[in-house]
Amino acid sequence: MWKWLHPYANPEVSYHLTNKLLPWFSYLAAIFLSIGLVWALLFAPADYQQGDSFRIFYVHVPAASLSMGIYVSMAIAAFSSLVWQVRLADASAAAMAPVGAAFTAIALITGSAWGKPMWGTWWIWDARLTSELILLFLYLGVIALHSAFEDKNLAGKAAGILTLVGVINIPIIKYSVEWWNTLHQGSTVSKLGKPSMSLDMLWPFIFCFIGFSLLVGVIICLRFRNEILARNSIRPWVRELVEQKTQ
Amino acid sequence: MTPSTTPKASLLLSAKNLTCIRQDRLLFDALSFDVFAGDIIQVEGPNGSGKTSLLRILTGLSQPYEGQVLFQSTATHNKENLQAITRYREEYQQNLLYFGHLSGIKGEMTVEENLSFNIALHGDNTDGQAQALTNVNLMGFEDNLASNLSAGQHRRTALARLYQSNAPIWILDEPFTAIDKQGVSDLEALFLAHAQRGGCIILTTHQDLSALANTQLKKITLDYSNDIAFD
Amino acid sequence: MTLATSTPNNKDNNLLPMSKQLSYRRAFSLVLKRDLTIALRHRDDIINPLLFFVIVITLFPLGIGPEANTLSRIAPGIIWVAALLATLLSLDRLFKADFTDGSLEQMLLSPHPIFILVLAKITAHWLITGLPLILMAPLLAVLLHLDENSYGALIITLFLGTPVLSLLGAIGVALTVGIKKGGVLLSLLVLPLYIPVLIFATSAIDTAALGLPYSGQLAIIAALFFGSLTLAPFAVGAALKVSTN
Numbered sequence: 001m002w003k004w005l006h007p008y009a010n011p012e013v014s015y016h017l018t019n020k021l022l023p024w025f026s027y028l029a030a031i032f033l034s035i036g037l038v039w040a041l042l043f044a045p046a047d048y049q050q051g052d053s054f055r056i057f058y059v060h061v062p063a064a065s066l067s068m069g070i071y072v073s074m075a076i077a078a079f080s081s082l083v084w085q086v087r088l089a090d091a092s093a094a095a096m097a098p099v100g101a102a103f104t105a106i107a108l109i110t111g112s113a114w115g116k117p118m119w120g121t122w123w124i125w126d127a128r129l130t131s132e133l134i135l136l137f138l139y140l141g142v143i144a145l146h147s148a149f150e151d152k153n154l155a156g157k158a159a160g161i162l163t164l165v166g167v168i169n170i171p172i173i174k175y176s177v178e179w180w181n182t183l184h185q186g187s188t189v190s191k192l193g194k195p196s197m198s199l200d201m202l203w204p205f206i207f208c209f210i211g212f213s214l215l216v217g218v219i220i221c222l223r224f225r226n227e228i229l230a231r232n233s234i235r236p237w238v239r240e241l242v243e244q245k246t247q
Numbered sequence: 248m249t250p251s252t253t254p255k256a257s258l259l260l261s262a263k264n265l266t267c268i269r270q271d272r273l274l275f276d277a278l279s280f281d282v283f284a285g286d287i288i289q290v291e292g293p294n295g296s297g298k299t300s301l302l303r304i305l306t307g308l309s310q311p312y313e314g315q316v317l318f319q320s321t322a323t324h325n326k327e328n329l330q331a332i333t334r335y336r337e338e339y340q341q342n343l344l345y346f347g348h349l350s351g352i353k354g355e356m357t358v359e360e361n362l363s364f365n366i367a368l369h370g371d372n373t374d375g376q377a378q379a380l381t382n383v384n385l386m387g388f389e390d391n392l393a394s395n396l397s398a399g400q401h402r403r404t405a406l407a408r409l410y411q412s413n414a415p416i417w418i419l420d421e422p423f424t425a426i427d428k429q430g431v432s433d434l435e436a437l438f439l440a441h442a443q444r445g446g447c448i449i450l451t452t453h454q455d456l457s458a459l460a461n462t463q464l465k466k467i468t469l470d471y472s473n474d475i476a477f478d
Numbered sequence: 479m480t481l482a483t484s485t486p487n488n489k490d491n492n493l494l495p496m497s498k499q500l501s502y503r504r505a506f507s508l509v510l511k512r513d514l515t516i517a518l519r520h521r522d523d524i525i526n527p528l529l530f531f532v533i534v535i536t537l538f539p540l541g542i543g544p545e546a547n548t549l550s551r552i553a554p555g556i557i558w559v560a561a562l563l564a565t566l567l568s569l570d571r572l573f574k575a576d577f578t579d580g581s582l583e584q585m586l587l588s589p590h591p592i593f594i595l596v597l598a599k600i601t602a603h604w605l606i607t608g609l610p611l612i613l614m615a616p617l618l619a620v621l622l623h624l625d626e627n628s629y630g631a632l633i634i635t636l637f638l639g640t641p642v643l644s645l646l647g648a649i650g651v652a653l654t655v656g657i658k659k660g661g662v663l664l665s666l667l668v669l670p671l672y673i674p675v676l677i678f679a680t681s682a683i684d685t686a687a688l689g690l691p692y693s694g695q696l697a698i699i700a701a702l703f704f705g706s707l708t709l710a711p712f713a714v715g716a717a718l719k720v721s722t723n
Contacts, residue, residue, distance in 0.1 A: 351581035356519075
C-alpha cells in the first residue's frame with residue numbers, strides 16, 4: 001500500500017489528525033453556510049415559474065448529491081478495509097453511515113416538500129425520489145447490521161461487505177427505477193428538468209454546496225473520533241487522555 | 248512452553264506474537280510457540296481464558312488482533328517454507344483437521360451418511376469407513392438417524408472421522424466431552440499413533456491425559472489476565 | 479469394546495504435508511446431494527413457503543375485489559411480490575441449521591474453495607424453493623385472471639429471476655446467520671436488492687400481455703442472473719467467514 005497513508009492506519013495518529021482538522025472544517029463550514037444560506041434564501045432571485053418555493057433547491061440538491069457521495073466514500077472505506085486490512089477504514093465507514101442516512105432523509109423530506117407546490121401532492125413516484133427512498137433503505141440496512149453485531153470489528157466487516165454489495169447494486173437500481181418511471185408515467189408528470197441557472201442563482205448554490213459538504217466533514221470527524229476512542233479504549237494513550245480530561 | 252529440540256522433527260505450525268482481545272478483554276498477549284511433528288500439546292487454563300479462541304485462531308476461523316500463524320507449505324513456488332495460513336488457506340486446510348465444540352452432525356442423516364460426508368468433504372478416502380465405525384463402537388448403528396443417537400454416540404459419529412484422516416495437523420477442542428472411559432483411552436491411543444507417524448495434535452481437555460503423560464506431552468497455559476492495558 | 483484397533487486406518491505410515499486430489503465437480507455434487515437429502519427428509523421446509531405463496535396470492539382478490547379486469551392488471555406484480563416474500567421466508571434455512579450444528583465451520587475449513595460449496599448450497603436452495611414456485615405459478619395465474627399471452631413470459635421470468643433471488647438472498651443470510659434475531663433484519667437487507675428483478679420481470683409480463691416482444695427485459699434479467707451468479711458466491715463466502723468468526 002501507499003507509504004504515505006500508512007501512519008494514518010495508526011489510531012493515535014489519526015485521532016490527533018481529526019483533532020487538528022476539526023476546527024478548520026467547523027469555521028469554514030460556518031462561514032460558507034451562513035453566506036450561502038442567507039444569500040440563497042433572502043437575496044437570490046425567485047424562479048419565474050416556481051416563485052419562492054424554488055429556494056428549497058438550495059438544500060435539496062446538496063443533500064441529495066451528498067447522500068450519494070457519502071455512500072460511495074463508505075464503499076471505498078469498506079473496500080480498503082476488506083482488501084488491505086486497514087482497520088481504521090471500518091471505523092470511518094461506521095462514522096459515515098448515519099450521516100449519510102440523515103442526508104438522504106433530508107433530501108427526501110425537502111424533495112417531497114418541494115413537490116407539494118409543484119405537483120399538488122406530498123409524494124409522487126418520481127424516479128429520483130424513488131431511488132433516494134431505496135438509498136435510504138440501503139443506509140438503514142447497513143446501520144442495522146452494524147448495530148446487530150456485538151463485536152465492533154466483526155460489525156465493521158459485515159457492514160463493509162453489505163456496503164460493497166449495495167454500491168454495485170445502486171447503479172442497477174437507479175437505472176431500473178428510471179426505466180420503470182418512464183414506462184409507467186412518462187407523460188403525466190412534468191418532471192423537474194434541470195433548470196438552466198443564471199449566475200446569481202449559481203453562486204449561492206455553490207456556497208451552499210461547499211458549506212454542506214464541510215458540515216458533513218465536521219460531523220464525520222466528530223463521529224470518527226468517537227469511534228477511534230471506543231475501539232481503542234484499552235490502549236494506554238486513550239487512558240492517559242481520559243485522565244487528563246478528568247483532572 | 249519450550250519447543251522440541253530433536254533435530255529431525257520438522258516444524259509444522261508456528262504461532263507468532265498472537266494477541267487476542269474479546270469484548271475489550273485481553274485474553275493473551277504476544278503468545279508465540281512452535282509445533283513440531285510428533286508433538287501433542289495440551290492448552291490449559293480456566294474457563295474463559297481463551298483456549299477455544301486460541302484454537303480457532305490456529306485454524307484460521309478467527310483472526311488474531313495482532314500476530315499471525317504460519318504453516319509448513321510444500322508448494323514449490325515458495326522459497327520460504329513457512330507461509331501465513333491466511334495466504335494459502337486451501338493448502339493449509341488440506342493439512343488441517345479441526346474438531347470443535349459443535350460436532351457438525353446432521354440429525355436428518357444416518358450415521359453412515361454423516362460419516363461419509365464428513366470424510367469426503369475433507370478430501371479423505373471413504374474406503375475404510377466401516378472400520379472407522381467399528382473403531383468408535385458404532386457398528387450396528389450405521390443406518391440409524393443421527394437424531395436418534397445418544398449424546399456420546401453423536402460425538403463418536405463425529406470423532407470417527409479422525410480414523411480416516413490424512414491431515415497431519417489436528418486441532419481438537421474438548422474431544423473427550425460425553426465420551427466414556429473406554430472411548431477416552433481408545434482416543435488417547437489414536438493420538439499417540441498419530442503423533443508417532445509424524446502428525447501433531449493441539450487439544451484442550453479437562454481430562455488427565457494419563458496415557459500420554461509420560462510421552463512428549465507439552466502444555467501451553469493461558470493465564471487469566473483480566474482487563475490489562477497494553478501497547 | 480471389541481476388536482477396536484486404535485491405529486489410524488490408512489496404511490500410510492508417514493504423514494507429511496501434502497496435496498490431496500480434489501475436484502470441484504465432486505465437491506459441488508457432494509454438498510448438493512447432502513442438502514437435497516436433508517430437505518427431502520424435512521418436507522415441511524419445502525411445503526411451508528409454497529403454502530405461504532398460495533395464501534398471499536388468494537388474499538389479494540379478497541382484499542381488492544373479484545373483478546377480472548383489475549385482477550389481471552395487477553396479477554404480475556402480485557405473483558412476483560409473493561414470490562419475493564416466499565423466497566425471503568425460506569432463505570433462513572440456507573445456512574442457519576448448518577451454522578448452529580457446526581457443519582458450516584467444517585465446510586469453511588474443508589480444502590475446497592468456499593465459492594463451490596456456497597454455489598452448491600444455493601443451487602440446492604433454488605431446487606427446493608424456486609422450482610416448486612415456478613410449477614405452482616401457472617395455477618395461481620389462473621386464479622388472478624392473468625392475460626393468456628403472458629403465461630410464457632411469467633414462466634420464463636420466474637425461471638431466470640428466482641435464481642437471482644436465491645443468490646442475492648444468500649448474501650443477506652450469510653451476513654445475518656450469526657445474529658440472534660436476524661429474521662427482520664434479513665428482509666431489510668435483501669428486499670432493496672430485489673427491486674431490479676421485480677421491475678424487469680413484471681414489465682416483461684405486462685409487455686407480453688400487450689402482445690409486444692419482451693426479449694429486452696429478459697436479456698436484462700439474464701444479465702442480472704449471470705452477474706449475481708459470478709459475484710454473489712464470493713460475497714457469501716466473505717460474509718460467512720465474518721459470521722463464523
